[in-house]
Amino acid sequence: MRPAGFRKPTGFLAFSTAHLALFAASPALSAPLTSASVASAAPYAIALGAAGFGIAATLMAVKWRRIAEAAHRRSTDRLGTMRAALDDFETLLSGMPEVTIIWKDAGLEPSILGPVTEILPGETRPEAVLDFRAWLETGPAKDLADRLTDLRIDGRTFEISVPARDGRIIRAAGRLIGGTAVVRLRPSGATVEPPLQGDALTRIPSLADAQAILANLTIPAWLRDKDGLLVYANAAYLHFTRSLGLKGERGTAPDIFDVKTRERHIRSLEDASDTIALTEEHATAGKLDLVLFPLSGGSAGYCYLPQARPQKAEPERTEPDLGHLTTVIDALATPVAVFDKGRRLTHYNSAYAEFWGLDVDWLNTEPDERAILDRLRTQGLLPSEPDYRDWRAKHLMSYALTAPRETPWYLPDGRCANVIAAPATGTGGVIYVFEDMTERLALETRHNALMHVQRETLNALTEGVAVFGTNGRLKLHNPRLSLLWKLPMNALGNHPHIDELTQAAGETFPEDGARIWRELKQGIIDLNPTRSDTKGRISRSDGRLLDYAIVRLPDGQTMMTFVDVSESANYERVLKERNEALIAADKLKDTFVQNVSYELRSPLTNIIGFADLLASQEVGPLNERQRTYTEYIRSSSANLGLLIDNILDLATVDAGIAQLNTSVLDIETVVEKAKAGLSAASSGSERPVDLEVHIARDLPSFVADGTRIVQVLYNLLSNAARFSDPGARIWLDVSARGDRIVFTVEDEGVGIPEDMRSAMFQRFEGQSVEGRQRGAGLGLAIVKTFVNLHGGTVSVDAREPRGTKVTVIVPANTQAALNAGE
Known part of the structure; x- marks a missing residue:
């Protein structure tokens, strides 16, 4: 039977108990302990101890491993749950009729979630939605790109509606969430009619959409795939090729350009990433004016037939040729550069080369504007931008301008240039004017700083300041003026006339406010050039004392200042009274000291006389102690007399009669x-x-x-x-x-x-x-x-x-x- 509280040994305890029992049961080990028996049993004890420790360590390792495996299973289960939840969220986002674009870092590609087909029908590539010009008009595409740049750089949120090329209205909303830029694009269900006239052809989003538009044109137009092969030609194109005697293979439309010309066109489109206009010399048709623009999955183009080119206006209405302005441009001190529609530099002046530090010989080779921008960026002369390619693409949109545009460039060397881009009339190019704004901005900065210091200084003055113009209106004031005359700041900010201030002061101080300002008005409206500055003191009905000064300024204006001297005047009066009292007390003291000193000399003379008489022993002999006391009297009397003489001497010196x-x-x-x-x-x-x-x-x-x-x-x-x-x-x-x-x-x-x-x-x-x-x-x-x-x-x-x-x-x-x- 087990005693109460007994538990069966388990684990290492049971193992140790069994070994102890075995140890006790062994005849050799249970023999009486002697030195020889202890020595013979030591190896067994060490072996048993090592075995027990190894078994215990093994059991502990097994236990820890089971704990680790359990923790790993829990982590795996939790990770699986999180992945499943993430998949569910992504599935939900993908099922929503919108596209979400997430920029976690300015230098990384964004994450795009949601069905792209909702924005670009027939498109499966998520990154295609980032090409705004492929599915938006040029204006809305630029607006959305600018707002996205402001969101990513400055954190400016937005929510706008933009028309797509297929007529739908797209809602775009941008937010900054935890430092991450997030843009949501969602079709609203409304539609607008897409424009089909003029240069709207340069804004076709895709090959399928472009085909429907090109089919309605009366000029030759075509579509090419990404390899440059002709995939569609409208009726005008087919009629044009038949008139040239061109035939295609196996019933396909013939291509009016050879392979090298097509490859050159593709490279030009890839470099520009935008619409380009150029002129090609055709062997049969002659000179053709082409317009090429990129599309999603290819490109499109159209040309003007020789007989269908825009007719020139009458000579009296013809725009002047840009070449006639070369002499004028060269004479300008402002940097000017002119680029043609192919983005080639055609004209520039010496100020342009000096401003940017560019080699004249290299500029004379008529480089492309992109090459000039790249060189300036390499030399560290362009504004510091996180995304240079995006900045350059926005700048090159100048070729699509219909009106001048001004953009400030803050250069790394401290200069500021106001870049004016204007379309070159009649050439299709751009004229750039680079206005150096560095000195003007520096002057404005210094002027603003000076005005700020002046305003802060004026506001910090304890004097009330009011500056009146020649028309009698208040031009400048500080808060102290409002406080001294109890006039509202908003009323002073409306530049009131001095008559209005007189009326307001009369309402604030009915007893004498209007009278005081009427008297001050005479010094304000007096325009006599020989008049002098005036000053005075105003004793107001409320007991305040104000010192005023009217000063004529060099520009004809008048400045008036008010200083509240009530407290200082009271202090001055108190000090004056105290000083007078001190002077009177000092005179009284001197008189008292003189009178008392003279009065003290009479009894002191008697004391000294009688002490001398006693010391001479004429009235009788003195014992030793009496003589000592008598000498003390004579010494103290002499000291007292000397003290009185000193006081009289000082009084005489103070009186100035010494x-x-x-x-x-x-x-x-x-x-x-x-x-x-x-x-x-x-x-x-x-x-x-x-x-x-x-x-x-x-x-x-x-x-x-x-x-x-x-x-x-x-x-x-x-x-x-x-x-x-x-x-x-x-x-x-x-x-x-x-x-x-x-x-x-x-x-x-x-x-x-x-x-x-x-x-x-x-x-x-x-x-x-x-x-x-x-x-x-x-x-x-x-x-x-x-x-x-x-x-x-x-x-x-x-x-x-x-x-x-x-x-x-x-x-x-x-x-x-x-x-x-x-």
Whole structure:
């Protein structure tokens, strides 16, 4: 009995189980395991393992093969289904009474589906439907070919009805589906009567259809098969051959041309692929005018009998011979070429040879036009066309023209030629005129680009622009004009008269719109040649301010511009008021500073007097701490007095009343006064410094304001002391540089960062460096002010490795320098 969940081993598992049982049942293998027994059993184990692996691999390969075969059967079945569906679709298309032409690629032959007999009765070749001239009239065939070209190149769809040669109406519809050009041709059931007169014979679609038409002609006509053998001749042809005494073999109609002449005709038709007209010299009948045209399965032709040729008109009505125009053609600078009805070059001028770069000797051989086109294409001078043969065939249709035709040729070398093809009256040929349009197109392109830029520039202007002609009508405008005066653009586009604009402005702005434009009208209609341009400002009732300008243009027209300056005028008014307020505040500040500074000097004088009295100990002895406090009072009072003096000095300079009291100075005395001021200001200070003074010898006589120079040196020294460590050294050097005196103050303090140097000489710029406040920020401002009064300069530089260097350069004779500057 099997336990629950037991399954019979299958496949490789069953095989392995059987081998294990065999292994266990073998007496040799079931013996107790020893080293010798293990060694003897190893080959068996390896063999069994290899056999098991091979069997497993075989089973897996069989399984994969079955899966692959099943997939192959499914693919084959699906492919068969798809082929059957495709056959069904093709059968359906073939059963439909229409022909479908599919161009999957411009360089490949198209696929043609459907019964061709619906379009060409009796025709079995699908490609025959592509020969439009075989079953359509010349005009509809060309129209359909042109539409097909536009479809394949530009993707232009079409749906037209064209008359077939047998009288039926064919519906032609072209579409671009997924990049593939598809054309459907379907008979509509309607018919028209085919024309049977004149040159309609050149449009016979097939031999069977042509026979019915040729039978009605009164001139000799015939049909030939594709080998050139005569297969049909009408009654006029038979009568003509009998009059010539020609007889055919075994009752057939005789051929009026020999074998070589017929072969030449066939080659000419194959090269032309269209109707040709030529003249043949017959041994018996004389000169015959022939017209040959290709047909489906052969060709047809007819000729004029010697007595049946068109009679010449009266001499006074005869068209002039083209040969008479040779002299005129040669004198023209425009390239001209004349081809006869056989497409041979008969006349050309030197401009034609130069334009195309053709050899004159070769042109004198009267080459065929096709040979000329082929040579030009080889030289890369013709327009780039994907289908050259089709393009050439369309061009050679010029020989069937009844009126001039113009076609632009865009040549690869950048030139553009307007090709005018006109029928040569009386010769059956074509006259080509090649008009070089390159310069004109370039001028038009530049003109259009200039006009485009002008229009875009005009539209982008923030000014409203209006240009009026001499008749008072609006010639040019931009959208800004419509926006400023709230006039509709469509009304402006109708070139209204200025009176109409005046009326429209009156409706938009009833209060003053009409009045404003009536005043502006006077500047527009004034045609006085001496009148000048005018400008002004308009204050409109809606609160807007418009600046206008009326400018007379060189061509007599008048341009008017409007600029909305409402916001700028408001800004100008606000700025003007603010400027006036700032000026008043500045004057008030100066007055306040002067008054306060003078008021501060009285109590400050009392403080300094009493501090000096206490320091002199006339009122009693002071202990050490009292003396220290007294020195602090005297030092702070001196600094405060100096600050007040600085403020008064700056106020005096700002008021423009500062003057220099120049005199001859002793530089050593000036330096000593500055040192004394520094010592007085630093008395009682915890930051004494070591000042070293170096005065050069042979200094020139120094003429300056001694008080100002002392104040400059004092401010520089005190500024250096403020930023120096206790006991640090400060250097003051005085030297000469030409006719100038140079004062240099150097310290080894913390230095001034580069980004703060530009603000050092600004007033009230009290920045701190490494926690050290520079004070009220007036010291260096005073230095710069007084040095500038003397006509000198101040510069600040970093000192290596530490510290700052300030250089003051003033003229040695300040009074003379200032007089020379004035």
